[in-house]
Amino acid sequence: MKIAFLTPEYPHPEVKHAAGLGTSIKNLAEALVAQGVQVTVLVYGQSRDVVFEEKGIVFHLIADKKYRFGKWFFYRKYLQNYTNKVIQKEGIDLIEAPDWTGITAFMRFKVPLVIRFHGSDTYFCHLEQRHQKWKNRWFETIAVRRAQAYIAPTKYAGEVSAKLFGLSEQQVKTIHYGLDLTQFQNEKPEYFEKGLILYIGTIIRKKGVLELPSIFNLVRKQCPEARLVLVGSDSADIQSGSASTWELVEQQCNEEDRAYVTYLGKIPYNEVQEYMKKANVCVFPTYAETLGMVTIESMAMQKPVVNSSLGWAQELMEDGKSGFLVHPSHHEEYAHRIITLLKEEALCREMGVAANTFVTQRFDIQKIVKENIRFYKTIL
Template sequence: MKIGFITSEYPHPKVSHAAGIGTSIKNLAIALVEKGIKVIVFVYHQEEDTVVFDEGVTIHLIAKKRYKLLTWYHYRKQLNWYISNVVKEEGIDLLEAPDWTGITAFMHFKVPIVIRFHGSDAYFCKLDKRKQKFKNFLFEKLALKNASAYIAPTTFAGIETQKIFSLNKKKIKTIHYGLELKKFENETPAIYNRNTILYIGTIIRKKGVLELAKIFNKVVEQNIDAQLILIGNDAPDLKTGTLSTYALVESLFSNKAKKNVSYLGKVPYSEVKNHIKNAHVCVFPSFAETLGMVTIESMALQKPVVNTSIGWAQELIDDGENGYLVLPSDIDLYAQRILTLLNDEALCISIGKAARRKVETTFDIEVLADKNLDYYRSLLK
């Protein structure tokens, strides 16, 4: 079998951007290659047209282009033409694409196309209680309508997306994102930088970063040694029009808390694991995710995680057993969960071990790759 993935991101030095979507695709792509499957990844909106090879995966970088009129349409048709040629030349059996922006709207292929719910603009607008542009909804709706089937990383994401776009429930299969567990080993979980709280993710309102500032203010009031490290790209704030969401976050820190905050900006993916290992507690107070790769990575590295209590996170963490689930707007309770962990080393070790077990039983890419393959094969019959 030969599988093609269409994406705007992928972890590779020549690719301009990579985050959770790209990481989840790469984890699956490598696992499929190890099972004898030919994998070709098409990464659009890049700086140049070129082909690179990485860990057995063939990666086609497709340059972004602008047209005098209707760039959104003509670029999609250009992608359609390019990908269709490679599909024919390589004998690709099936394509997979993300739901975000409805990139495959106006595209037609001679092989089945599966859309994975990494999170559409409509999905995030609903969770974030924002109005979506009608054009964005139309593109996503059209792309989904033209797909043969769908994969949801959590049941929650599947149900919400199905309701938003009135999709056929029978065409939706829940298959979690997975990790290559041997690459996420922590042989010294008891060694870390005490009182260090780590956040990894885009600095954007929907990720709960404004609430995190208020939470950290509460933490510092009771633990003057607490340190907060934030890693991730800064983003404009759509609600206020501010160019930097981090500027808003920074304005919320108390004078005492501000001295104990380090914002590192974007950090190479190869360095992220060390930051997680060095952390005492990892926090992800998001209001909008489909699953959250960095949560799974932190759990695999035996870190106690305080996550959100919203839908998708309930499929990752069993509250009080292998992490904590708290609504980010409950500032006092969220801060208290962090303080409980900072003050109890034995509890951190215990929850960290339980978190690792959860990942081993639920998010092992070796098992999940087989589930993806079985689903792909069912669509080719």
């Protein structure tokens, strides 16, 4: 079996950008290779064209192109032609692409296309209840409806996406993202920095970061030595027009709290893991997600997590056992859960062990990869 992935991102030094979407593809691609599947990854929108092989995966970095007009159409046709040449040359059996931006709209491939619902603009606009540009909806709808099969990382994301794009729920297969658990080892979970609250993710409104100043203020009233550390890329805020969401977070922080809040920006992933190990509690008060890779990564590292309680999150943990689920806008309850964990070390250890067990049972890439292979075979 030969599988290709068309993607805008991938965690590799040669690639311009990587986030949760790229990480999930990397985990799956490497696991597929270990199972004897041949994998090709085509990353578009890059600074240059280059082809290389690494870890048994053939990479095609495809340069971005400039057009006097109609780039939305002509670049897609360029990608289609490039991809079809690769399909023919390498004997690809099936190609997978994300729903985001409807990149495969207007493309026709020589093999079946699988769309994985990593999170479309349509999906996120629906969750955030904000206006969507008509062309974005148009591109994504065309792309989705031309695919032959669909995968979603959570049942919730699949059900919502199916409804938005006019599919039946039965057409969408739920296959969770997988983790290579050998990369998430915390040999000494009993050692952590007491009071350290960690947020990992893009600094953007939809991730609930603007709820953190109020929540943190309530936490410090009972745990004055608590510290909040945020890790991730800053982004512009659509609602306010601000060029920096981090600046909005900073402005909303109480003056006394500000000295206990640290923003590290985007840092190398090995450093992110070190902060996970240091954390007393990890928090993810997000409003819009399909699964949340960093949430299950933190759980795999035996960290107690206070997560959003919305749809998809209920598939990631058992409330009160392997984590806490709280609506991001319920500041007092959210703060109460954090305070409980900061004050009860035994509960932290107990919840961390349960979180690790939950992830091992449901998100182990060694199990997940076999689910993907079985599904691919039904298409072929």
